[in-house]
Amino acid sequence: MNLMKKAAEIRRDLLSLIYNSKTGHTGGSLSSADILTVLYYRILRVDPACPKDPLRDRFVLSKGHSVEGLYTILADKGFFPKEELKSFSTFKSRLIGHPSVKVPGVELNTGALGHGLSCSVGMALAAKKDGLNVSVYCLMGDGEQAEGSVWEAAMAGANFELDNLTAIIDRNHLQISGDTENVMRLGSLASKWEAFGWDVRSVDGHDINALIEVFESSRKKGIPMLVIAETTKGKGVSYMEDEAKWHHGVPTEQQYSQAVTEIDTFIKEMN
Amino acid sequence: MSTIPCRKAFTDTITELAKSDPSIMVVTSDARGSVTLTDYAAQHPDQFVEVGIAEQNEVGIAAGMATFGKRPFVCAPACFLSARSLEQVKIDVVYSHTNVKIIGISGGVSYGALGYSHQSLHDIAVTRTFPGMDVLIPSDRHQTVAITRWLAESENPAYVRMGRGSVKDVYADSDGSFTYGKANVLVEGDDVTIIAVGETVSKAVEAAALLKNDGVHARVLDMATIKPIDREEILKAAEQTRGIVSVEEHSIFGGLGSAIAEIVIQNNPVPMRIMGIPDEITVEGDSDEIFNYYGITAEGIREQALSIV
Numbered sequence: 001m002n003l004m005k006k007a008a009e010i011r012r013d014l015l016s017l018i019y020n021s022k023t024g025h026t027g028g029s030l031s032s033a034d035i036l037t038v039l040y041y042r043i044l045r046v047d048p049a050c051p052k053d054p055l056r057d058r059f060v061l062s063k064g065h066s067v068e069g070l071y072t073i074l075a076d077k078g079f080f081p082k083e084e085l086k087s088f089s090t091f092k093s094r095l096i097g098h099p100s101v102k103v104p105g106v107e108l109n110t111g112a113l114g115h116g117l118s119c120s121v122g123m124a125l126a127a128k129k130d131g132l133n134v135s136v137y138c139l140m141g142d143g144e145q146a147e148g149s150v151w152e153a154a155m156a157g158a159n160f161e162l163d164n165l166t167a168i169i170d171r172n173h174l175q176i177s178g179d180t181e182n183v184m185r186l187g188s189l190a191s192k193w194e195a196f197g198w199d200v201r202s203v204d205g206h207d208i209n210a211l212i213e214v215f216e217s218s219r220k221k222g223i224p225m226l227v228i229a230e231t232t233k234g235k236g237v238s239y240m241e242d243e244a245k246w247h248h249g250v251p252t253e254q255q256y257s258q259a260v261t262e263i264d265t266f267i268k269e270m271n
Numbered sequence: 272m273s274t275i276p277c278r279k280a281f282t283d284t285i286t287e288l289a290k291s292d293p294s295i296m297v298v299t300s301d302a303r304g305s306v307t308l309t310d311y312a313a314q315h316p317d318q319f320v321e322v323g324i325a326e327q328n329e330v331g332i333a334a335g336m337a338t339f340g341k342r343p344f345v346c347a348p349a350c351f352l353s354a355r356s357l358e359q360v361k362i363d364v365v366y367s368h369t370n371v372k373i374i375g376i377s378g379g380v381s382y383g384a385l386g387y388s389h390q391s392l393h394d395i396a397v398t399r400t401f402p403g404m405d406v407l408i409p410s411d412r413h414q415t416v417a418i419t420r421w422l423a424e425s426e427n428p429a430y431v432r433m434g435r436g437s438v439k440d441v442y443a444d445s446d447g448s449f450t451y452g453k454a455n456v457l458v459e460g461d462d463v464t465i466i467a468v469g470e471t472v473s474k475a476v477e478a479a480a481l482l483k484n485d486g487v488h489a490r491v492l493d494m495a496t497i498k499p500i501d502r503e504e505i506l507k508a509a510e511q512t513r514g515i516v517s518v519e520e521h522s523i524f525g526g527l528g529s530a531i532a533e534i535v536i537q538n539n540p541v542p543m544r545i546m547g548i549p550d551e552i553t554v555e556g557d558s559d560e561i562f563n564y565y566g567i568t569a570e571g572i573r574e575q576a577l578s579i580v
Contacts, residue, residue, distance in 0.1 A: 109367040112358055118328045119363055122335020152328035
């Protein structure tokens with residue numbers, strides 16, 4: 001499968017979701033689209049026919065607001081009918097604005113930041129205790145790194161020697177109020193996580209092959225992995241890129257049409 | 272008086288249950304001493320998770336483990352679990368419906384003179400608004416054993432609060448001391464009803480004895496399950512007696528008294544007296560001194576009951 005093309009299609013489809021429902025977290029969904037695509041179409045051992053398989057890998061979207069990309073992928077993979085995406089954020093739909101366990105393939109309800117990694121530590125620890133060959137992946141935002149509970153979990157992941165746990169930071173440098181370094185300086189996330197005892201890898205979060213390489217690379221025994229994925233918020237749509245206002249901006253009809261044209265052109269050029 | 276506090280009855284029971292149930296996990300945050308988990312940790316090292324002083328992480332880890340079929344019991348001081356990690360309880364446990372039991376020890380004013388930081392007088396008010404969460408407070412060591420056994424079988428998230436010190440026995444043994452969702456009628460009477468929970472139950476029984484000398488026949492209910500509350504027994508009390516005195520080691524706002532009033536006022540309004548800690552930063556002192564100061568004593572309960580009849 002051409003994952004670069006797949007990621008572009010996911011971008012186009014998640015934009016359609018946001019445009020049609022007139023709500024969504026656009027910028028962060030676009031910045032994490034390549035990461036999610038690599039995880040779901042190459043790395044994670046998950047089966048839409050058996051979403052509760054005890055031996056499945058676990059993925060926790062700690063930055064739950066980027067749910068549009070996750071729902072688009074889960075539907076594309078057949079966890080639920082694609083048709084259902086039209087109900088996103090409507091009355092009584094299970095497809096709400098943050099991940100819900102009512103949706104097949106979603107492991108945990110998230111939405112408040114700084115929760116996902118603790119839960120992922122618990123999952124990875126339980127898998128170890130039971131001797132299960134299960135890997136746990138947790139995607140966080142970079143603004144999320146200001147939550148103190150993230151660092152409680154970071155300490156625990158190293159303490160429990162969870163080499164079956166991979167945390168990923170979608171390092172797009174923007175949060176709702178602006179540049180992460182202006183809102184609350186993050187400084188060197190790599191040195192912080194290294195100091196907490198994690199095997200830190202930095203990667204271009206839009207380079208499919210680089211992402212595959214890092215996720216498939218050999219693990220250091222007894223050490224959890226932290227992947228800092230350098231990304232661009234709003235990636236793939238020229239006027240959205242690196243603009244904080246697209247954190248949860250919804251495109252107008254004209255803007256949406258331009259976005260789809262840009263992505264379709266990208267796909268056509270790839271072909 | 273028994274020298275075994277409820278928390279010790281809990282840890283003895285869970286230590287026993289864990290022998291035959293490998294899914295039981297005790298998670299704690301540098302509180303193995305205060306919870307009395309030392310024996311448990313020694314006997315079940317693989318079923319014991321120490322997370323350090325990190326209550327938010329503690330609850331999140333427990334929730335994650337529960338998704339693998341574990342039965343985590345998160346054990347730490349109630350003051351921290353019901354405030355510091357409240358969002359994790361709300362989202363990771365209640366919202367995600369993970370089978371996690373939150374065991375808040377040394378609740379209410381147990382820590383007395385350690386100050387308001389170490390008191391939990393808001394926990395019932397908060398946890399009983401969480402959909403699907405059971406809220407329980409045992410009244411003595413025997414009932415604690417029964418509740419712990421029940422918790423180990425239940426698939427529901429639960430918040431359980433127990434005190435620090437030893438309390439007078441209310442029950443002769445654990446058999447019949449606890450039925451989920453049902454109040455226990457400890458003393459029969461048709462003049463007035465005293466509904467108590469936790470450490471105040473034995474005081475309510477004593478108050479009933481005092482009232483007998485006054486010629487007043489008080490009914491005493493132990494409302495160990497605060498949620499789901501025994502609506503039927505409350506309405507029976509409203510129907511058959513002249514009023515209800517509620518007694519709890521909790522703020523007068525939002526706890527047992529409020530829960531009873533919500534039912535009574537909408538169905539059969541009768542006079543009520545809600546006894547608890549008033550809306551102020553708790554007076555300095557040990558737990559007995561605090562109870563005495565606020566009139567949460569057998570004599571204080573008697574007075575409130577007399578004001579109804």
